[in-house]
Amino acid sequence: MSLIVQKYGGSSVADVERIKNVARRVVETKLQGHDLVVVVSAMAGETDRLLGLAAKISDAPDERELDVIVTTGEQISIGLLSLAIQQLGHKARSFTGAQVRIQTDTAHTKAKIVSVEVDRAQQALREGAIVIVAGFQGVTAEEDVTTLGRGGSDLTAVAMAAALNADLCEIYTDVDGVYTADPNVVPEARKLGKISYDEMLEMASLGAKVLQARAVEYAKNYGVPVHVRSSFNSTQGTLVVQEDAEMERVVVSGIACDRNEAKITVLRVADRPGIAAKLFGRVAEANIVVDMIVQNISQDGTTDISFTVPKSDFPKAMQLLNGVAQEIGAQQVEGDDRIAKVSIVGVGMRTHSGVAARMFEALARENINITMISTSEIKISCLIDAKYGELAVRVLHETFGLAERNVVEDRA
Ligand code: ADP
Ligand code: ASP
Ligand code: MG
Numbered sequence: 001m002s003l004i005v006q007k008y009g010g011s012s013v014a015d016v017e018r019i020k021n022v023a024r025r026v027v028e029t030k031l032q033g034h035d036l037v038v039v040v041s042a043m044a045g046e047t048d049r050l051l052g053l054a055a056k057i058s059d060a061p062d063e064r065e066l067d068v069i070v071t072t073g074e075q076i077s078i079g080l081l082s083l084a085i086q087q088l089g090h091k092a093r094s095f096t097g098a099q100v101r102i103q104t105d106t107a108h109t110k111a112k113i114v115s116v117e118v119d120r121a122q123q124a125l126r127e128g129a130i131v132i133v134a135g136f137q138g139v140t141a142e143e144d145v146t147t148l149g150r151g152g153s154d155l156t157a158v159a160m161a162a163a164l165n166a167d168l169c170e171i172y173t174d175v176d177g178v179y180t181a182d183p184n185v186v187p188e189a190r191k192l193g194k195i196s197y198d199e200m201l202e203m204a205s206l207g208a209k210v211l212q213a214r215a216v217e218y219a220k221n222y223g224v225p226v227h228v229r230s231s232f233n234s235t236q237g238t239l240v241v242q243e244d245a246e247m248e249r250v251v252v253s254g255i256a257c258d259r260n261e262a263k264i265t266v267l268r269v270a271d272r273p274g275i276a277a278k279l280f281g282r283v284a285e286a287n288i289v290v291d292m293i294v295q296n297i298s299q300d301g302t303t304d305i306s307f308t309v310p311k312s313d314f315p316k317a318m319q320l321l322n323g324v325a326q327e328i329g330a331q332q333v334e335g336d337d338r339i340a341k342v343s344i345v346g347v348g349m350r351t352h353s354g355v356a357a358r359m360f361e362a363l364a365r366e367n368i369n370i371t372m373i374s375t376s377e378i379k380i381s382c383l384i385d386a387k388y389g390e391l392a393v394r395v396l397h398e399t400f401g402l403a404e405r406n407v408v409e410d411r412a
Contacts, residue, residue, distance in 0.1 A: 002167035003125075004029060007039040007135065007157035011174040013077050014044035015295045022172075022231065023084035026049045027042050030090060030130055037121060037131045040081055041153040042073025047136075050122035062106035064144060071097070071145045072228075074134035074153070091129040095120060097137035097145070099116055102159060104146045111138055111146035113155070113218075116163035126336055130183035133160060135283035151212035169219070171211065175322030176230035177238035178203070178210055180402040181255040185390050188403035192253065193236075196243035199253055199345055202379045206343040216240065251348035251355060252400040257393050258341045260387060261291060262314035263371070264321060265306040268331035271298040275328055276305065282324050288313045292341070292372045292383060302331075306372065308383065311337055339371070340389030343381040344396055356380050362399040368392055 006026065013019050016172055022040075030036050041047075050070045054061045078094035085092035100121055104111035118155035121131045135153025138146045148155045154171060161169035178200065179189040195203075197220035197372075210228060219226050219240065229237025269275055276295070283290055288309050296304040309317045314337050321333045349355050356373075359380055364369060368391070372383035397403065 001033050001035065003035045003037070003164055004168050004170060005037045005039065005157050005161040005164065005166045006170045006172060007153055008041065008081075008231055009153065009171075009173045010044040010046070012039040013040055013042075013081065016080070018231075019077070019080050020084050020087075022081060023088055025172075025231065026081075026085060026130060027088050027090050029373060035125050037125070037133060037164065037166070038081065038154055039133045039135045039157040039160060040074065040077040041135045042070075046073040047150075057164045067108045067145050067147050070147055071134070071137045074136050078132045078134045085130055085132075085152075089203055091127070092132055093124045093129045094132040094134070095124075096134045097156070098139035098143065100133050100160075102138040102156065104140060104148070106140050106142075106144070106146070108144075108146055110149040113138060113148070113159050114141075116159050116315070118160070118163045121164065123158070130362040137239070149208060149212065149214060152214070154215035155218060157274055158219045158222070158224050160227065161224045162218065164227055165334065166224075169224050171226060171228045172231035173210060173228065174232070175210060175226050176233060176235050178208070178240070180253065181397050182210075182257070182394050183392065185257070186255075186394055186397050186403075189397065189401060192238050194239040194241050195253065196241060196247055196347055197240060198378060199247075199347055200240045201255050202343070202345045202376070203256050206256035206341065206345065206379065206381065207260070208254070208256045211240070213313060245253070248348050248351055250346060251352045252344045252346040252402065253348070254345045254391050255396045255400075256343045256345060257389050258343075259389060260311045261308040261339060261341055261383075262310050262311045262317075262335060262337035263339050263383065264304060264314075264317060265304055265334045265336075266330045266332075267304050267334065268302040269305055269325075270329060271301055271303040278328060279305065279321075279324055280307075282320060283309070283317065286313075286316065286320055288317050288320075292374045292381070294372045307348075308339070308341070321366070329411075338386040339383055340386045340392070341381050341383050342389060342392040342396065343379050347378050349378050349380070359396060362395050363392060366391060366395055368395075 082092040082094040135156040177191040226240040
């Protein structure tokens with residue numbers, strides 16, 4: 001007998017029929033003799049609906065109150081799923097994040113997990129119950145509810161699996177695994193049999209929302225084996241595991257696209273030491289995370305500095321920078337939130353050369369202009385006009401031959 005943690009995303013519990021379907025699948029696993037902890041998200045669209053209600057009342061809602069509001073979404077799902085399992089004649093008990101208990105810091109809307117206590121969950125398991133846990137939420141030492149960032153139910157599942165020393169963490173979603181690109185954008189995308197934690201972490205951070213990046217990082221740190229699969233069929237999904245030698249043979253294993261960033265350019269800043277430190281120091285003080293940065297070559301003693309920030313922080317960043325620009329004597333601040341960051345990811349890049357050139361040539365052939373570039377050991381990202389995002393993903397998928405069976409089968 002093993003202990004399995006299963007997580008069902010919003011689309012898998014979108015309505016009562018789907019919740020009943022999840023209940024049937026959960027009971028099937030239980031009948032195979034496993035102990036079971038099930039993490040659920042809010043019903044599809046519910047978190048956005050709740051955030052929308054808050055936005056109708058306030059432009060800059062208090063984040064503690066936002067957490068109070070959005071955590072209700074998952075609370076509804078756990079109660080309904082628990083009832084559905086009981087209807088099938090099995091024992092089930094639901095727990096909120098606070099009850100179970102996932103303790104976090106006080107960074108509302110993006111709280112970090114501090115500790116996971118599993119006494120109550122273990123007690124319920126010993127009594128033969130299927131344990132149902134609300135995803136996405138935690139509680140501070142002062143009993144305030146918090147949330148773990150969008151897509152955070154994945155993190156709840158991985159954290160429960162780590163704390164319970166579970167044999168497996170299964171992430172059930174609306175696609176049957178991790179593909180070489182978003183299958184809803186590239187129909188030829190192929191399912192990967194397995195992917196390394198590092199590649200999955202890059203893919204997730206670069207826009208592949210099939211797993212939350214923080215969840216992948218946590219899984220890597222605690223060595224939790226993750227299986228991403230469909231809640232609508234029983235086909236084998238994708239295993240997220242430690243890297244093996246075989247994986248290096250594939251140069252590019254996936255393409256990702258992120259539309260959630262905005263670009264800011266500070267024009268004609270004095271080109272002298274300390275200016276960049278001041279500019280980015282002020283941005284950091286406002287808790288805004290900067291991603292890509294480019295500084296143009298100076299000609300007349302001034303320079304242009306461009307960088308990207310999360311779209312959600314764009315208005316705040318523009319307001320802040322208009323002030324900073326005056327202080328440092330910059331000419332002007334320009335903003336653009338119609339951008340996309342398209343990236344290629346693969347551990348094989350460590351050992352293969354010429355990959356960047358192939359990427360730039362492919363984009364050039366389609367007349368797609370690149371405004372910023374950033375690289376790491378296993379990824380290359382290009383910033384482009386948002387309207388070319390999907391085209392770029394398709395072109396790069398084709399250029400690196402990701403649809404071809406042999407390339408992907410190397411990995412399976
Ligand atoms: P859930 O509600 O189950 O958490 P999400 O919507 O968060 O599901 O994640 C699943 C979605 O991720 C898919 O519908 C798909 O469009 C998207 N996606 C993006 N990139 C990929 C990829 N490389 N492989 C699979 N799915 C991807
Ligand atoms: N319901 C939350 C969200 O929409 C958490 C999740 O679905 O993982 O972000
Ligand atoms: Mg998700």
